[in-house]
Amino acid sequence: MVMTHYSNEKMNHYSVYGINISTEFDLNELIVSTGKTDLTILKAKVPNFLTGTTQSCAFFQAKENEFLTRIEHVGGFYAIEGNKIICEPDQEAEYMSIKMYLYGFLLPVILMQRGRFPMHGSCIDVDGKSIVISGQSGVGKSSLAIAFRMAGYKLVSDDLIALNDDWHDDIYVHYGFPVQKITVDTAKFLNVDLVGLERIPGEDKSIIPLTTEFQKNVIPLTALFEIVTYDEEEVKIKELFGGEKLRCIIANTYNVEMIGTIGLAQEHFSYGTELAKKIKVFRLSRPIHGFTLEYQMENIIKEIKKIDV
Amino acid sequence: MSKNLELSDRIIRREDISTTTIDGELGMMSEEKGKYYTLDFIGTRVWELIEQSLTVDQLVVILMKEYDVDRLTCEVDLIELLEKLLKEELIKVI
Known part of the structure; x- marks a missing residue:
């Protein structure tokens, strides 16, 4: 049996594009909703490299169901299997910029990993x-x-x-x-x-x-x-x-x-x-x-x- | 690679190209190139025909039977199409 434990950090629940999100981030542009979680967005360290990538270009690396990107002055983002995003913000990052990358870049990747092409x-x-x-x-x-x-x-x-x-x-x-x-x-x-x-x-x-x-x-x-x-x-x-x-x-x-x-x-x-x-x-x-x-x-x-x- | 096609060249379509038909017209995708293509009605007919290898000349003869087109127009249009397909590596000369 697997038990997942989260710290006392308050989790927020939202829904967008038909995906229910649980996250410690405050994403106040989103509609609040409580459904079974499809996607977790966490703040944690992201890897520097993906090993065994099939595709990579200047600013991201990808392999089946994994996607890693690092945006200068914003942070690192790591999307896995359509159900998890790990975000490691840079110290000087503006919070609005982090959200813009989550919304405009990572959420679409999550949709694509789920086989939905917006x-x-x-x-x-x-x-x-x-x-x-x-x-x-x-x-x-x-x-x-x-x-x-x-x-x-x-x-x-x-x-x-x-x-x-x-x-x-x-x-x-x-x-x-x-x-x-x-x-x-x-x-x-x-x-x-x-x-x-x-x-x-x-x-x-x-x-x-x-x-x-x-x-x-x-x-x-x-x-x-x-x-x-x-x-x-x-x-x-x-x-x-x-x-x-x-x-x-x-x-x-x-x-x-x-x-x-x-x-x-x-x-x-x-x-x-x-x-x-x-x-x-x-x-x-x-x-x-x-x-x-x-x-x-x-x-x-x-x-x-x-x-x- | 950039050699011009001649009537005696024998061509065949590549097998590893994904295709689909919508309203009688063909959509194609080359995974290798990550590119998408579409063919019009006559292009779609050409694609059907070159499932088996044919010379350009044989294709011209078949198309002239099926469509109301003179030999010169047919040759010019067909070779233009085939050269495009060849350039995108959707067909090959054998």
């Missing part, structure tokens, strides 16, 4: 059907997601979108962080006041906390919209099929360039293929200039209304 973009609940808004950085996906939220639609997840495990019955998105990140440019563009909002260190972004505008209920995922810009005057929407559809799903995977390096390309390929069979994918082309957010929303809502769940 999408990159924003997820919005459009009248009981959730949609993913994706696209290359700078194409205006955040602006569109914020515009949706300002129009009264709820946010399910921002930046990283984690799907449920078992797609047998239904495919849905687990809620993420109850926040929406916004850049100074987007804030100006949408007339959003940034006063009093927390800033992300080293980035030109602020954090908008959400309460009632956040959707914690399970909403089936119906479609992915990839935003692209083009040289025409009107917003245009087109459903994608076949190779284009698969390419779109693969390309809009979170940290896609990392997946091959940690040795999970094969799993990712099957995952993307299965997903392509389950959801619709559209390309939304928007004029590179001008204010077209409302037309973009209109077009998306029109397509969503046509889909039967």
Whole structure:
């Protein structure tokens, strides 16, 4: 019989991306929850090297189910078997930076170790059907997601979108962080006041906390919209099929360039293929200039209304 | 490696490439390279055909029978496709 003993250190319990977390760290951006723990995040020493690594590059090392990284001025992080993260913060590390690496880098690795490959973009609940808004950085996906939220639609997840495990019955998105990140440019563009909002260190972004505008209920995922810009005057929407559809799903995977390096390309390929069979994918082309957010929303809502769940 | 393909070259697809079909089009992945590829409808047909080794010329003849295309266009397009596949090491010349 194994007995695990924790010191008197208070353990916090959270849930994000469908993962229940127990940790001594204070992660106050997360939703508090008490479920059976899937992931423990501990403060302890991390190894200097992984022995027998199959993959390594400048700033991380990986082998099956193990991932080690050391970020200068932040600390060392070690993710194991999708159920444990060990974090060894540097002395001079800013706490916010540690959290940003945990959220944006290590949690995605944990998801990947669990065979779940998150999408990159924003997820919005459009009248009981959730949609993913994706696209290359700078194409205006955040602006569109914020515009949706300002129009009264709820946010399910921002930046990283984690799907449920078992797609047998239904495919849905687990809620993420109850926040929406916004850049100074987007804030100006949408007339959003940034006063009093927390800033992300080293980035030109602020954090908008959400309460009632956040959707914690399970909403089936119906479609992915990839935003692209083009040289025409009107917003245009087109459903994608076949190779284009698969390419779109693969390309809009979170940290896609990392997946091959940690040795999970094969799993990712099957995952993307299965997903392509389950959801619709559209390309939304928007004029590179001008204010077209409302037309973009209109077009998306029109397509969503046509889909039967 | 960068040699141009000729009509008499005999090619075959590599066996260790993972493939999948979506809406009749082929998605492929090379684990070795960690890269993903997709083929359009005709590219998918070519991939099917080169499960067994064929010369480029034999492929041209088959495609001309199946699709409404003149010999020159067919040759040019096919060789362009095959050279791409060869460059990405998805097929080999035997």
